[in-house]
Amino acid sequence: MFNTSLGIDDLIFLAQGAGMTILVTAIAVAIGTVLGIAFGIFRYQAGPVLAAPVTFVLDLFRSIPLLIQLVLANAFIGTVLRLKMSGFTVACAVLSLYTAAYCAEIVRGGIQAVPSNTRRAARSLGMSWFQDMTHIVLPLATRIALPSWIGLALGVMKDSALVYVVQVTELLKSTQILITRLQEPLFLLLICGAFYFIISFPIARFGGYLEKRWSND
Amino acid sequence: MIEIEKVRKSFGQLEVLKGIDLTVKNGEVVTIIGGSGSGKSTLLTCINGLEPIDSGSIKVDGQDVHDKRTNLNKLREKIGIVFQQWNAFPHLTVLENVTLAPRKVLKMSKAEAEEIAVRQLRHVGLGEKLSTYPGRLSGGQQQRMAIARALAMSPEYMLFDEVTSALDPQLVGEVLDTLRMLASEGMTMICVTHEMKFAREVSDRVAFFHKGVMAEIAPPEELFGAPKTAELQQFLAATH
Numbered sequence: 001m002f003n004t005s006l007g008i009d010d011l012i013f014l015a016q017g018a019g020m021t022i023l024v025t026a027i028a029v030a031i032g033t034v035l036g037i038a039f040g041i042f043r044y045q046a047g048p049v050l051a052a053p054v055t056f057v058l059d060l061f062r063s064i065p066l067l068i069q070l071v072l073a074n075a076f077i078g079t080v081l082r083l084k085m086s087g088f089t090v091a092c093a094v095l096s097l098y099t100a101a102y103c104a105e106i107v108r109g110g111i112q113a114v115p116s117n118t119r120r121a122a123r124s125l126g127m128s129w130f131q132d133m134t135h136i137v138l139p140l141a142t143r144i145a146l147p148s149w150i151g152l153a154l155g156v157m158k159d160s161a162l163v164y165v166v167q168v169t170e171l172l173k174s175t176q177i178l179i180t181r182l183q184e185p186l187f188l189l190l191i192c193g194a195f196y197f198i199i200s201f202p203i204a205r206f207g208g209y210l211e212k213r214w215s216n217d
Numbered sequence: 218m219i220e221i222e223k224v225r226k227s228f229g230q231l232e233v234l235k236g237i238d239l240t241v242k243n244g245e246v247v248t249i250i251g252g253s254g255s256g257k258s259t260l261l262t263c264i265n266g267l268e269p270i271d272s273g274s275i276k277v278d279g280q281d282v283h284d285k286r287t288n289l290n291k292l293r294e295k296i297g298i299v300f301q302q303w304n305a306f307p308h309l310t311v312l313e314n315v316t317l318a319p320r321k322v323l324k325m326s327k328a329e330a331e332e333i334a335v336r337q338l339r340h341v342g343l344g345e346k347l348s349t350y351p352g353r354l355s356g357g358q359q360q361r362m363a364i365a366r367a368l369a370m371s372p373e374y375m376l377f378d379e380v381t382s383a384l385d386p387q388l389v390g391e392v393l394d395t396l397r398m399l400a401s402e403g404m405t406m407i408c409v410t411h412e413m414k415f416a417r418e419v420s421d422r423v424a425f426f427h428k429g430v431m432a433e434i435a436p437p438e439e440l441f442g443a444p445k446t447a448e449l450q451q452f453l454a455a456t457h
Contacts, residue, residue: 118305
C-alpha cells in the first residue's frame with residue numbers, strides 16, 4: 001500500500017539538517033535578542049533625533065526580504081570587503097541583525113507599556129535609573145513582550161530556511177536534496193514539516209508555560 | 218526640617234504653584250486641603266525632586282532638593298512618598314515589594330531587609346500576606362503595602378498624596394488608621410487629603426491651597442472653626 005525508498009541514512013541526513021536549523025536559529029535569536037534589548041532601550045531612552053539613524057538601519061533590516069539580505073551580504077563580504085567568511089557565519093550574522101531589528105521594536109513596546117507611575121514609585125524609593133531598569137522595567141517588559149518574542153523566535157526558525165542561498169544545508173535544503181534523489185516530494189515535505197513542528201512545539205509550549213506562571217503573579 | 222520658599226512651578230502655560238512658602242518642623246503633621254488643580258499634589262512631588270521647580274527653593278534638612286549637585290537618590294532615602302495610585306510592583310510578592318529598595322538602595326542583606334519588612338508589614342496589618350502577589354490584594358491592602366514599602370527605608374519624612382482617593386469607601390478607614398498610627402508615633406508628615414475629619418484629627422497645622430496659592434494655614438480648630446477667606450468658607454461648605 002505504501003512504499004518509500006527513504007532509508008535510515010536519509011533520516012539521519014534530515015536530522016543533521018534539522019540540527020543546522022536549530023543551531024542557526026539559536027545563535028541568531030541569542031545574539032539578536034541581546035542586540036535587540038540594547039537597541040530597544042536606546043530607542044526608548046534617546047530622543048527621536050538621536051535614535052533616528054538606528055531606527056533607519058533597523059527599518060532597513062525589517063523591510064528588505066531576508067533572501068535579498070543574505071545574497072547581498074554574501075556578495076558584499078566576498079567581493080567588496082574581500083573577506084573569507086563561511087556561509088554559516090554570513091547566515092548567522094544576517095539572521096542575527098534581522099532578529100535584532102524586530103526584537104528592538106518588541107522591547108521598546110514592552111518598556112513603553114510599563115506604567116510611568118510604577119517607575120515613579122521605584123525612583124521615589126531612591127532607586128537609580130539603572131536599578132529601576134533592571135528590577136522593575138525589564139522584568140515587567142519581559143512579561144508584556146514574551147508572546148511577541150516567542151512569535152519572533154518561531155518566525156526566525158522558519159525564515160532560517162532561506163540560508164540555503166549562502167550554501168548552508170539546513171532542514172529544508174536537506175529535504176530538497178533528498179527530493180531530487182528519491183523523487184518523493186510530498187512524503188519528504190511531510191517529514192520535513194514534522195521536523196519543523198517537533199522543533200517549534202517545545203518553544204511554543206515553554207512560552208505558554210511562562211505566560212501562565214507569570215499570570216498568577 | 219522641610220523649608221519651602223517662594224516655590225513657583227508651571228506646566229506649560231499653566232502656573233500651578235504661585236510662590237509657596239511653608240516650613241514643616243520635625244515631628245509635625247501638616248495636611249494640605251484644597252480643590253483639585255490647586256497645586257497640592259504637585260508640591261509633594263517637588264519636595265522629593267520627582268518634578269523640577271521653576272523658581273524658589275525647597276530644602277530638606279538644609280539640603281537644596283533642586284540643586285544640581287544634590288544626590289537625589291540619596292536624598293529620597295529619607296523622604297518616603299505614597300501616591301494616590303499605590304503602584305505596587307506586580308511581579309514581586311508583598312515581601313519582595315518591601316525588601317527591594319532596602320536591599321538595592323541601602324545595600325542591606327536579605328535577612329536584614331526581610332526582618333525590617335516583616336516588622337513594617339505587621340505594623341500595617343499585612344503580616345499574613347507576605348508571599349501574596351499584589352494583584353491578589355484589595356486596594357486598601359495594596360495601599361498599606363505601599364506605606365510599608367516606604368517605611369522600610371526608615372524615612373525621616375513621609376509624604377502622602379491623596380492616598381485614600383482611589384479607594385472604595387469601605388477601605389478608606391483602614392488606610393487612615395495606618396496614617397493616624399504613624400502620626401501618633403511622631404513621624405513628620407505632609408498629607409494631601411480630601412478627608413476633612415482626618416485632617417482635623419491628626420494635623421498640627423492644616424494648609425488650604427487655592428489656585429496655586431496657600432490661602433490659609435492654621436491649627437485645625439482655628440482653620441476649620443473660623444475660616445478667614447471666602448474661598449475656604451466656600452470650600453468647607455461644599456465638602457461638609
